[in-house]
Each structure stands twice: as C-alpha cells, then as structure tokens.
Amino acid sequence: MELKKTVVSDVDRSIYDIANPEKAKYKVNKGLSKEIVMAISAEKKEPSWMLEHRLRSLEIYEKLPMPAWGPDLHMLDMEQVVTYVSPGTGMKDNWQELPEEIKLTFDRLGIPEAEKKALSGVGAQYDSEVVYHNVKEEMSSQGVIYTDMDTALREYEDILRAHFMQLLPASTHKFMALHGAVWSGGSFVYVPEGVEVSMPLQSYFRLNAPGAGQFEHTLIIVEKGAKLHFIEGCSAPRYNVLNLHAGGVELFVKENATLRYSTIENWSRNMLNLNSKRAVVDKNGAIEWVSGTFGSQITMLYPMSILKGEGARSEFTGITFAGEGQNLDTGTKVVHAAPGTSSTVISKSISKSGGKATYRSAIVVRPEATGTKSSVTCESLMLDSDSRSDTIPVMDIRNDEADIGHEARIGRISEEAIFYLMTRGIGESEAKALIVRGFVEPITKELPLEYAVEMNRLVTLEFEGSIG
Amino acid sequence: MKELLKIKGLKAKVGEGEILKGLDLTIHPGETHVIMGPNGAGKSTLASVILGHPAYEVTEGNIVFEGEDITEAKTDERAKKGIFLTFQSPEEVDGITVENFLRTAKSAVTGEAIKAWGFHQELMALMEKLNFESGYASRYLNVGFSGGEKKKNEILQMLTLNPKLAILDETDSGLDVDAVKTVSEGIRNFKNDNNALLIITHSAKLLENLKTDYVHILVEGRIIKTSDASLIDEVGRVGFTAMLPEDLRGGV
Numbered sequence: 119m120e121l122k123k124t125v126v127s128d129v130d131r132s133i134y135d136i137a138n139p140e141k142a143k144y145k146v147n148k149g150l151s152k153e154i155v156m157a158i159s160a161e162k163k164e165p166s167w168m169l170e171h172r173l174r175s176l177e178i179y180e181k182l183p184m185p186a187w188g189p190d191l192h193m194l195d196m197e198q199v200v201t202y203v204s205p206g207t208g209m210k211d212n213w214q215e216l217p218e219e220i221k222l223t224f225d226r227l228g229i230p231e232a233e234k235k236a237l238s239g240v241g242a243q244y245d246s247e248v249v250y251h252n253v254k255e256e257m258s259s260q261g262v263i264y265t266d267m268d269t270a271l272r273e274y275e276d277i278l279r280a281h282f283m284q285l286l287p288a289s290t291h292k293f294m295a296l297h298g299a300v301w302s303g304g305s306f307v308y309v310p311e312g313v314e315v316s317m318p319l320q321s322y323f324r325l326n327a328p329g330a331g332q333f334e335h336t337l338i339i340v341e342k343g344a345k346l347h348f349i350e351g352c353s354a355p356r357y358n359v360l361n362l363h364a365g366g367v368e369l370f371v372k373e374n375a376t377l378r379y380s381t382i383e384n385w386s387r388n389m390l391n392l393n394s395k396r397a398v399v400d401k402n403g404a405i406e407w408v409s410g411t412f413g414s415q416i417t418m419l420y421p422m423s424i425l426k427g428e429g430a431r432s433e434f435t436g437i438t439f440a441g442e443g444q445n446l447d448t449g450t451k452v453v454h455a456a457p458g459t460s461s462t463v464i465s466k467s468i469s470k471s472g473g474k475a476t477y478r479s480a481i482v483v484r485p486e487a488t489g490t491k492s493s494v495t496c497e498s499l500m501l502d503s504d505s506r507s508d509t510i511p512v513m514d515i516r517n518d519e520a521d522i523g524h525e526a527r528i529g530r531i532s533e534e535a536i537f538y539l540m541t542r543g544i545g546e547s548e549a550k551a552l553i554v555r556g557f558v559e560p561i562t563k564e565l566p567l568e569y570a571v572e573m574n575r576l577v578t579l580e581f582e583g584s585i586g
Numbered sequence: 587m588k589e590l591l592k593i594k595g596l597k598a599k600v601g602e603g604e605i606l607k608g609l610d611l612t613i614h615p616g617e618t619h620v621i622m623g624p625n626g627a628g629k630s631t632l633a634s635v636i637l638g639h640p641a642y643e644v645t646e647g648n649i650v651f652e653g654e655d656i657t658e659a660k661t662d663e664r665a666k667k668g669i670f671l672t673f674q675s676p677e678e679v680d681g682i683t684v685e686n687f688l689r690t691a692k693s694a695v696t697g698e699a700i701k702a703w704g705f706h707q708e709l710m711a712l713m714e715k716l717n718f719e720s721g722y723a724s725r726y727l728n729v730g731f732s733g734g735e736k737k738k739n740e741i742l743q744m745l746t747l748n749p750k751l752a753i754l755d756e757t758d759s760g761l762d763v764d765a766v767k768t769v770s771e772g773i774r775n776f777k778n779d780n781n782a783l784l785i786i787t788h789s790a791k792l793l794e795n796l797k798t799d800y801v802h803i804l805v806e807g808r809i810i811k812t813s814d815a816s817l818i819d820e821v822g823r824v825g826f827t828a829m830l831p832e833d834l835r836g837g838v
C-alpha cells in the first residue's frame with residue numbers, strides 16, 4: 119500500500135509528559151467488581167446483551183490464572199486500578215468544541231494538524247471515552263464508516279454483535295477477559311466493497327488520569343477488494359502509580375482486501391501494556407502490521423494473523439526499543455489455515471541501559487495449508503552488557519509442503535563502527551543513535567513520515583538520556 | 587614554523603601487550619610524511635592512537651595538535667580540530683546513506699548546519715572527480731562496497747571534510763591501477779601549504795605524483811629511521827631488516 123506523506127509534528131517527550139489536572143466528570147471506584155461493571159454499562163446506556171457479555175467476561179476473568187510465562191506482573195494490583203474515567207465532554211466532530219486543555223493536549227500531539235493535511239479521518243480518545251471523531255465527507259459519501267464504538271453499538275448494533283470479541287473471546291487470556299468486562303472507547307471502521315480509502319484513518323489514545331486503566335476496543339471490517347491504512351497512536355504522561363492498558367483490536371480483512379495497521383506505542387514508563395490484536399484474512403486478502411513499541415514499563419503484545427482464505431498474506435514489521443527499567447515482550451503469531459498462504463515477519467529489537475527486549479514468534483501451519491510460504495527474520499541489537507535480548511521462535515508445521523525460512527541474529531553494537539563515525543567528528547551518543555537509526559531503517563521506511571520522524575527522534579532522545 | 591602535530595615518547599598498549607614503544611613524530615603544515623614498516627609493526631595502531639581509539643591505552647608520552655595536548659581528547663573532538671584518518675578496512679554501517687552520513691559529519695566538523703541541496707551538488711562534483719559513480723551516494727555506508735570502493739569512499743570523505751592533517755592508512759591497497767591514479771590526483775588537489783599528510787603505505791605507487799618530505803621506517807613500535815624520499819627506494823631495494831640496528835635484526 120502506498121504511503122502518503124503526513125505532517126511532521128515536532129513533539130518531544132516533555133510534550134507527552136504534560137499532564138492535565140484530572141477533571142473527570144464520572145469515574146468508577148478503584149478495583150473490579152460486578153457493581154463496577156454494571157455501573158460502566160449503565161453509564162453507557164448499553165443494550166442488555168452487552169451487559170451480559172461484560173458480566174460473563176468478569177466471571178471468566180475471575181477464573182483465569184495470570185499468564186504463566188513472560189514478564190513478571192506481580193506489581194499489578196487490580197484493587198488499585200480505576201477501570202473507567204469519563205471526561206464527560208461527549209463526542210465532538212469539531213476540535214473547538216472540546217474543553218481547552220483537552221484540545222491543547224491533542225494540539226501538542228499534532229493530531230488536528232495531521233488531520234487537515236494527511237488523514238481521511240481522526241478519532242481521539244481521552245481516558246475512557248472518545249472525545250472527537252470525524253471522517254472526511256469524501257469518505258463517508260462512499261459509505262466508509264469511522265466512528266467510536268458507543269455510537270457503533272447504537273447505530274450498527276447487528277454488525278457489532280456479529281463481530282465483537284469473536285476473534286478475541288474473553289477466554290483468550292486473563293486480560294482479554296478483563297477487557298471484555300470493562301472495555302470502553304475505541305474505534306469502529308467499516309470500508310465497503312471496492313472502496314479504497316486514499317489517506318489513512320488515525321485513532322489516538324491518550325490516558326491522562328493517574329492510576330487508571332484504558333481498555334479501548336478497535337473493530338475494523340474491510341470488505342471485498344477494499345483498502346485501508348489505519349494508524350493507532352498512544353501516549354500518556356508519566357505518573358508514579360501504575361497505569362494499565364489492555365486494549366483489544368479485531369480486524370476482518372475480506373477477499374482481495376488490504377489492511378495496513380500501523381501502531382506506535384509510546385506509553386509512559388509507569389504503564390503495563392497488555393494489548394491484544396488479531397486479524398482474520400480471507401482469500402487473497404492481506405494484513406500488514408507495522409508495529410513500534412517504545413514506551414511502557416512492561417509490554418506483552420503479539421499481533422496475530424489468521425490466514426483463513428486461500429492465498430491470504432500477512433506481513434509483520436516490528437520494532438521494539440527497551441530502555442532502562444523496561445521489559446518489552448513482543449512478537450507475532452501467524453496461523454496458516456489455507457493453501458497458498460504466505461507470511462513475512464521482520465522484527466528488530468534494541469535493548470539499552472539494562473532494558474530487556476524479548477521477541478516471540480509463532481508460525482503455525484495447519485495440515486490443510488499446503489504450499490505455504492513463511493519467512494521470519496529477527497535481529498536484536500544490545501547496546502551494552504547490562505541489557506538483554508532474547509528471541510524465542512516457535513514453528514508448528516503440520517504438512518510437508520511448506521516453505522519456511524527463519525533467520526535470527528543477536529549482536530552488540532560495534533565499537534569499531536562507533537569509532538569510525540567519531541573520527542568523522544560525530545559525537546559518541548550521536549554515533550550510537552546513527553547506528554541504531556540505521557539498524558531500524560527498514561522499519562522506519564514503512565512508517566508514515568510523521569511517525570518515522572518521531573521514531574528517529576525517540577531514538578535520539580534515548581541517547582541523550584532525557585526520556586523519563 | 588609552528589608544528590601541526592607533535593608526538594613525544596608515545597607508548598601505547600592493548601591489554602598487556604605494548605604496541606607503540608616510545609615514538610616521536612613531528613609534522614609541520616605543508617608537509618607530506620610517509621610511514622613504512624613491516625606488517626604488524628604498529629602503523630595502523632599509531633593512526634588509531636592519534637585519533638584516540640578507546641581500545642588503546644596511552645601509557646607514556648603525549649600527542650600535541652596545534653599546540654594543544656590532545657592525548658586525552660575524545661575522538662570526535664580530534665576530528666573537529668582537523669585530524670582525519672582513512673581506514674585500512676573501513677567499517678560497514680547499515681541504514682545510513684553515504685550522503686546523509688557525510689552531511690552529518692560535515693555539519694559536526696564545521697559546527698554549522700549544512701544545506702542539503704548545496705551539499706548534494708558539492709558531493710556530486712567530488713564524486714565525479716574521483717570517478718566514483720554517483721549512485722553510491724545513496725547506498726548505505728560501505729555496505730557491500732568492494733575493497734576499492736571503500737577506499738575511494740574514504741578519500742571522498744577526506745575531500746568533503748577537508749582536514750588539516752589527513753592520515754592515510756594503506757589507501758592504495760585494493761585499488762586498481764586507474765583508481766590509484768584518480769585517488770592520487772585527489773590527494774594532490776587536496777594538499778596545500780596549510781595542511782599535511784601522513785601516508786602509511788607499502789608501495790611507492792601512490793607517492794609518485796606527490797612531493798614527499800619525510801619517510802619514516804616504523805619497526806616494532808618505534809621509528810628506527812627517518813630520511814627524505816630516497817628512503818622509499820632504499821626500502822624497495824634492501825627491505826626493512828637491513829635497516830635495523832644489529833641488536834634488533836634477529837627479532838623481525
């Protein structure tokens with residue numbers, strides 16, 4: 119899918135860190151209970167099936183154990199998490215109508231600016247609720263729906279009911295069950311058959327309230343032969359209490375359709391980011407994941423592609439940068455469930471100042487998926503001896519006709535290369551940043567320009583030691 | 587005239603192994619110095635130490651550049667003062683193009699922002715002079731370059747950064763006959779009365795068109811002989827061993 123230039127927003131970490139005083143109009147008490155779940159549903163005036171779904175999810179949550187693998191999550195105490203915080207603004211389609219400080223927050227993040235120049239539509243979530251949603255007339259006139267989930271639940275209830283948490287049922291894992299119980303916000307996108315959305319749609323998730331959780335749900339359906347590039351951005355100011363993010367993303371890519379899903383996660387380092395994303399792809403359709411993980415204290419994120427139709431494709435391009443105190447556990451899973459399906463995985467991870475980056479990939483080839491092709495390349499770069507990188511690839515191949523390639527490289531940054539650059543007058547931290555930017559370049563060039571610029575800037579900041 | 591570079595009593599080691607064992611060298615602006623010596627003598631080490639490579643520890647002596655002691659200075663500071671080294675085996679750096687790298691380097695060395703378009707023109711002109719196909723400007727730094735192409739790229743960098751002292755470490759090795767000519771042309775055009783060259787080489791070819799002021803023979807971490815250009819022929823005739831004082835001859 120062709121990439122459009124989007125506006126370059128000159129933001130730095132300090133901008134992410136500007137917190138607004140909390141002025142929530144409505145929020146639930148800390149912790150998790152049936153009463154809290156019912157209160158959220160009532161506040162949203164949901165249909166009864168959704169409340170039932172929430173309560174069922176809560177029951178599952180209570181039964182499921184914490185994940186037995188991956189990063190240690192002992193610091194998570196659900197009794198301390200506020201699962202729903204509403205800014206109480208209602209949803210607007212005009213930035214001017216938002217309270218000044220919320221508008222200013224998104225201004226600083228460059229969202230309205232990008233919308234004008236390079237996006238087909240924008241959604242903006244502040245804590246638990248979407249405060250802004252707008253899609254260009256040119257798109258809505260072609261039948262493209264881009265709105266928040268609450269509106270979708272009212273206006274497109276049947277579609278939602280048929281798809282919601284079908285790819286990610288509450289039983290998937292404990293945090294999906296939690297998500298099912300307390301989810302709020304997120305975006306719904308429907309692209310009708312044959313429509314190509316010319317510029318990307320972008321949803322931005324901002325978590326402002328300290329000690330809160332964000333559980334947005336994104337549901338995208340791209341009909342036959344249609345095309346979409348969806349961008350997801352997220353950030354939060356830094357607090358000294360734990361914040362929790364357990365979003366859910368479900369993508370339905372129909373026959374011959376293409377969906378590119380780009381994400382840059384830049385949560386502050388008091389965030390537990392336990393996000394789940396799945397796509398199901400029909401005949402000759404394609405899902406392209408582009409994923410950058412920079413922020414959070416702990417991340418567990420493994421977007422999964424289910425290649426259900428013959429000739430379906432998936433591409434995963436991911437970058438993870440783990441700095442001081444971060445444990446970022448990322449990867450991807452591809453299930454080849456039909457003949458002639460193909461997948462490509464390119465993953466790069468960087469660890470620095472004691473950070474830990476783990477990459478897990480799983481390629482599953484079902485018996486019926488003959489003629490499958492898959493290529494996995496993962497590289498990691500450790501910038502010092504305190505840092506760790508692991509790659510844990512899993513292959514589960516159930517037929518003889520699969521062409522599977524796997525390549526993994528783990529290395530340390532080359533002292534000779536740093537010296538070489540320094541002999542050309544480049545300072546040590548800039549030399550390291552150049553090498554790291556070069557290492558991630560194959561990924562940067564897949565990103566929309568503003569995100570590429572931002573990613574390079576985050577790398578540079580990391581070397582100046584100014585990211586908090 | 588004031589010295590550009592003055593090295594006194596320089597000793598340097600890697601781990602426990604002493605490589606430079608007390609070395610003096612003085613270079614004035616306008617001069618061309620040549621260092622010859624057997625493999626493993628410490629020539630590349632000397633070049634690395636002049637640029638402050640962190641793997642080498644200077645245990646004695648000092649390095650003074652334009653009157654300032656730079657023995658402890660960081661590598662990039664030395665580069666900013668005007669010292670340059672072409673590497674015997676240049677590093678490959680993925681993901682950064684030759685052009686972007688050179689623009690970054692030039693801006694670092696001059697301390698000024700460099701306009702992209704003007705720089706591009708300048709670079710293209712230099713590349714043409716070096717018979718270096720312009721497409722290489724947009725390739726990643728030395729990645730997949732042939733041995734000769736890497737060397738040309740080093741000279742391109744030297745011409746772009748225009749240092750006061752350029753140390754050339756076996757720039758001629760790996761270059762074909764024509765390339766040696768273009769490169770030596772490039773070096774001659776670079777050379778003027780205010781800058782200086784320190785050329786490490788095993789062959790006289792690169793030097794044919796250059797006026798050589800001094801030739802030093804470096805053996806086992808010491809300069810054992812210094813003379814004028816005639817020494818190049820002598821090395822060719824008799825080799826290094828014959829130049830050693832009696833007591834050292836067994837050791838080489």
Ligand SMILES: Nc1ncnc2c1ncn2[C@@H]1O[C@H](COP(=O)(O)OP(=O)(O)OP(=O)(O)O)[C@@H](O)[C@H]1O
Nearest residue numbers: 600605623624625626627628629630631632641674
């Ligand atoms: N980083 C290092 N670690 C260990 N030994 C080193 C290191 N650098 C140089 N040496 C050793 O020091 C000695 C001098 O090496 P150097 O590369 O300076 O030689 P040279 O004179 O440039 O040789 P050549 O003509 O082959 O290029 C060699 O014995 C080499 O193995």
Ligand SMILES: [Mg+2]
Nearest residue numbers: 629630631674
């Ligand atoms: Mg050498």
